Amino acid sequence: MTTTISAVAVVPPGLEEPAAAELATLGASDLKPLHRAVRFGCDQATFYRLHLRARLPFRLLRQLARFPCTGKEALYQGIQRAVDWHQWLPPERSFRVDASGSAPGLNHSHYSALQVKNALVDWQRQHFGARSSVDLDTPDLSLHLHLGGGQAELSLDGSGASLHRRGYRPRQGLAPLKENLAAGLIRLTGWDGRVPLADPLCGSGTLLIEAVAMALGQPPGLEASTGEARPLALQQWSDFDPALWQHELDAARSAWRAGSMGCLSDGTPLAPVWGRDADAAVVSQARANADAAGVGPWLNLQSGDCRSFEPPAGAGILVCNPPYGARLGAGEHDQLEQLYADLGAMVKARCSGWTLWLLSGNPELTGALRLKTSRRVPVSNGGIDCRWLRYDIR
Numbered sequence: 001m002t003t004t005i006s007a008v009a010v011v012p013p014g015l016e017e018p019a020a021a022e023l024a025t026l027g028a029s030d031l032k033p034l035h036r037a038v039r040f041g042c043d044q045a046t047f048y049r050l051h052l053r054a055r056l057p058f059r060l061l062r063q064l065a066r067f068p069c070t071g072k073e074a075l076y077q078g079i080q081r082a083v084d085w086h087q088w089l090p091p092e093r094s095f096r097v098d099a100s101g102s103a104p105g106l107n108h109s110h111y112s113a114l115q116v117k118n119a120l121v122d123w124q125r126q127h128f129g130a131r132s133s134v135d136l137d138t139p140d141l142s143l144h145l146h147l148g149g150g151q152a153e154l155s156l157d158g159s160g161a162s163l164h165r166r167g168y169r170p171r172q173g174l175a176p177l178k179e180n181l182a183a184g185l186i187r188l189t190g191w192d193g194r195v196p197l198a199d200p201l202c203g204s205g206t207l208l209i210e211a212v213a214m215a216l217g218q219p220p221g222l223e224a225s226t227g228e229a230r231p232l233a234l235q236q237w238s239d240f241d242p243a244l245w246q247h248e249l250d251a252a253r254s255a256w257r258a259g260s261m262g263c264l265s266d267g268t269p270l271a272p273v274w275g276r277d278a279d280a281a282v283v284s285q286a287r288a289n290a291d292a293a294g295v296g297p298w299l300n301l302q303s304g305d306c307r308s309f310e311p312p313a314g315a316g317i318l319v320c321n322p323p324y325g326a327r328l329g330a331g332e333h334d335q336l337e338q339l340y341a342d343l344g345a346m347v348k349a350r351c352s353g354w355t356l357w358l359l360s361g362n363p364e365l366t367g368a369l370r371l372k373t374s375r376r377v378p379v380s381n382g383g384i385d386c387r388w389l390r391y392d393i394r
């Protein structure tokens with residue numbers, strides 16, 4: 001593989017390792033997990049493939065330039081010299097700039113982004129006698145600046161919109177997980193579609209939907225109903241290669257067609273997947289979401305209390321994200337503590353041989369399960385410090 005692109009995947013905190021593994025499976029190389037990001041190299045075809053098939057990243061940033069940045073002036077000069085802006089940003093194309101990190105005299109990301117914008121429009125006025133407009137919603141070019149370690153890194157965002165939005169979740173229950181976080185949590189369980197999977201508090205069904213779509217190899221970048229690719233910012237880039245894109249799109253479409261038969265890549269039928277939730281309205285939302293994601297036929301979703309959950313035959317994997325709250329009133333806390341105690345008792349009584357993975361945002365509540373963890377993975381769910389806890393049920 002010719003490595004022509006140096007890139008960074010922005011991923012949920014705590015999922016850097018599984019995200020690096022996913023990128024490697026899809027053809028990326030030189031992987032280096034960072035904090036909330038994975039640095040990697042790839043060729044153009046792989047960069048397109050990752051946009052169509054990777055489930056864990058929020059964004060994939062392609063590096064345009066990296067230069068020393070000692071302050072405001074160095075940033076301004078560095079941006080103007082970074083690349084041939086004749087190629088990347090003629091004045092009829094709109095753009096936006098986002099920034100993160102800091103450098104001396106550049107401590108506010110909004111100000112740093114403004115500095116990049118000024119450098120670009122000044123350069124355009126000098127060379128074209130005209131400037132691009134800034135478009136925050138649907139820019140032709142979405143630029144990202146990262147400052148840190150005395151360096152400035154200027155990148156292009158390949159997707160524009162965040163990749164975690166797969167378009168299958170018009171309806172959501174209470175506190176739904178982001179799709180890419182759910183996919184990463186499932187990756188950590190090692191579930192591959194060959195043993196039963198159940199979520200007895202499934203809410204809008206995100207964990208199960210992501211699990212099934214992943215096991216069936218369905219590309220997240222395609223609309224589940226039509227197999228059409230969602231538009232990506234990279235299709236507007238000056239070096240976009242339509243033939244290469246079509247090749248990757250055709251491969252993604254054949255994976256999508258194969259996946260919609262409900263079999264794993266070796267032809268084995270998918271193991272049973274069960275979900276339930278106490279709230280019947282939430283279960284119908286989960287059904288609508290599963291249908292929109294193209295995995296409806298493979299999910300058995302029912303309304304009911306988790307306490308009366310009867311696991312399907314054969315040991316498998318239980319996943320769940322029960323309610324928790326950072327600041328609970330006394331009554332609410334007691335009720336939830338009882339729910340966790342009952343959940344622990346149900347699992348011990350009926351799920352011998354199963355593995356339970358539970359997303360916890362409140363260690364006091366998980367204590368009420370009265371189960372011993374065999375693994376604890378720190379993750380962040382919408383800014384809340386959580387643990388993805390594994391219990392081996394004897």
Ligand SMILES: C[S@@+](CC[C@H](N)C(=O)[O-])C[C@H]1O[C@@H](n2cnc3c(N)ncnc32)[C@H](O)[C@@H]1O
Binds near residue numbers: 306
């Ligand atoms: C944090 S939400 C789960 C969100 C889900 N992971 C998603 O992405 O949509 C917790 C869910 O537990 C359900 N729940 C609460 N008590 C329950 C019980 N006793 N039995 C079954 N479900 C329950 C709630 O209705 C809610 O949908």
